[in-house]
Amino acid sequence: MLPVLLKRKASTFRNALLSMRGWKLIKNLIFAGVGLSMLALLYAGFWRLLNYLEGVELIGPMLSWKLTSMVLLMTFTMVIVSSIIISMTTLYYSFDLKFLFSCPLDLRSIFMDKALETVFYSSWTLLLAVLPYVVALGRVKGLGAGFYAVYLFLMAPFVLLAGAFGILFSMLVMYFFPSSRTRDITWLLGSLSVAFVYVVFRFSRPEKLLRPDSLQIVAQYIQYLQSPTAPYMPSWWVTKAMVAYSAGHWATFASASGVLFGAAAVLYFLIYGLSGRLYMRGFSGAQSSPRFRGSRRLLPEQRLALRFPALRRTLTLYWKDRLTLARDARYWSQVILIAALMAVYLFSIRQLPLDTPDLKSLISFLNVGVAGFVMAAIGLRFTFPAVSLEGKSYWLLRSAPLGTAAVMREKLYISLFPSVLIGVVLITVSNYLLGADLFVSLLSTFTIAVVAVGVTVMGIGFGAIFPDFNVENIHQLESSYGGFLYMACAMGYLSLLVATEAWPVQMHFAERLGRRDPWDARALFLCAATFAAVNAAAFYIPWKAGLRNLERQDI
């Protein structure tokens, strides 16, 4: 039965490709083109890095293999965590599961079909991101086409093994705690794990690898390079097989890849057997919701609306969104990841090796661009999806006596305060850590506050230009064409702002360095006017275009 199920996936994929015509085809080609360019950029970066490492005397080849083992270990860990999060949805909440369960299909075939789906969704982006690294590695070491074939050959059991951990975890957890609450807890734990791995990895200062002097003695360093990275993990088996292939040690290659394939076969045999006994109970339990006891008391917004009746509709939409977000585990998963991103960001700022006060202040100014990027990334996860997350319930707002602008404004209000707060905290703490001077501190704080408002308005605007009310999760929106365009425009907006402010900052540094009459009033006016114009365009154009599109949207 499994081949029949897999064939339907192939047909779906083929039909999706064949149905691409006109604008849809152009859009996807642009998207693919940009994706390939980014992979090419990654490749260029990795090639430089590996080329440098390979050139280090005596230990060069060891360094690059050590880095490879760390990259593979990281990939393996990330696939495991992704598969834990994704398997909960694919195995227990896919839209087609009820149909499949009603068909005369073997339970284990359904499970294996969904398990393979889990492996695919949890690994394809990571494999794509690692591909430029592997291509660069093969080229730097001069290993030829056979190396890439071997890599692909080894990746199959590698991702199957990583995915198997998530699949097994979800199956066991849902068997022992069969409830939709389990899914929410797993999502939260999954996000916590990703955040933890990310923070620990950064806090372990991997840049030490490039600085042998940070370890006490050379022998210790060489020992560290030669030792296996997590020897019992499949990531090490892959590294071992790759090293063996490149050195022509066929026996070691055969044994390492044999262990890899053997472990995958044993694990999936176990999963196949267990699914027949455990899957049904978990699936059945997943349909039940735990009891929830909501209060009947007036909410703070409703009390406020009693005092200010003119604000009643806005406050109503506000409390609706507030309760919805607070009760959604997916939202909290995102909050955890953002918190990790902020922690790593501030840690990286602290680690910057800056010596002079001038350099520190200059970096504080340029930091506006980086903090702005963080704001845009947060906007991509929270603000841009806000309109689409109304989902199929959007008909309620559309048929209600509410203007589309009022709905968009409320979405803006709910995102605005956290956005400005995060931006100001990031910049203030960064300025403190860097010891920026007063001028740069004030300018960067003012700019990030404006940027926070700007990227939030753009997020709502772009979200309304590209709404998708059928979407099931935020990740689909983030990786959509609209999400990409939002990020690209937000980056353009940030670059323009930083470029506009560079002139007054240059005058400020000229004054610091003792130059006479560094300030030019006309130049300052021109910069202020450009700053205002860039912001006016960023605030107005996406908002108006989004409003126009959403008003015309048929649902």
Next chain:
Amino acid sequence: MIKINELTKTFGSVRAVDRLTLRVEPGEIFGFLGPNGAGKTTTVKILSGIMRPTSGGVSVAGLDVAAEPLAAKRAMAYIPDEPFVYPKLTGWEFLRFIGDIYSVPYAEQRKRIPELLEMFELTDFSGELLESYSHGMKQKLLIASVLLRRPRVVLFDEPTVGLDPKSIRRFKELLAGIAAGGTSVFMCTHILDMAEKLCHTVGIIYRGRLIARGTVAEVKRMASGAAGPRSLEDVFLELTSE
């Protein structure tokens, strides 16, 4: 009242509604019948203001839906065929939400919401999240939300799908009650028996065109089939056959 004038809606090359013209008077229950894909849902979506017509116009309670959308929406209530509601709100919160959006005074909400929940046997579930409600429970909650706001025009798209027999009977009584109060009811349905017994007038739409309109008795006379007593179902099948 509801007025539809030369309404046309096309999707690409497909003409879903084709120059539809009809009128529903205050206090009238109008049953809109037609096979799948005939254009019923498209019509009711345009009436509710969630879809724009390609040409022609619609008005409810004397308000042009395209020119005065907010005033028109304030005067009407719409329930779609699929009861999509906010899964993370409780039943109680949902009714408060609708009450607030439609400016129902708080004092009235406090009095009416418990009554409506009781009427639809939802009191025990009113504190639970809507994601745990069944299709029928969501449908009942939406009907309760319609009663909370006292509209002048009600648009229903397959309102009884998912309801249990007791709720269907209660729904019919409520419908008759709100129509008696002067509210116009526009109801798309496939349940011809219910349309025959409940609706004052019916219209049959087929491939976007209105092919029959009148009281049930009048529509029955339009069919050219065999003599003798015939049900609305017989007439419907005859009129919509190739």
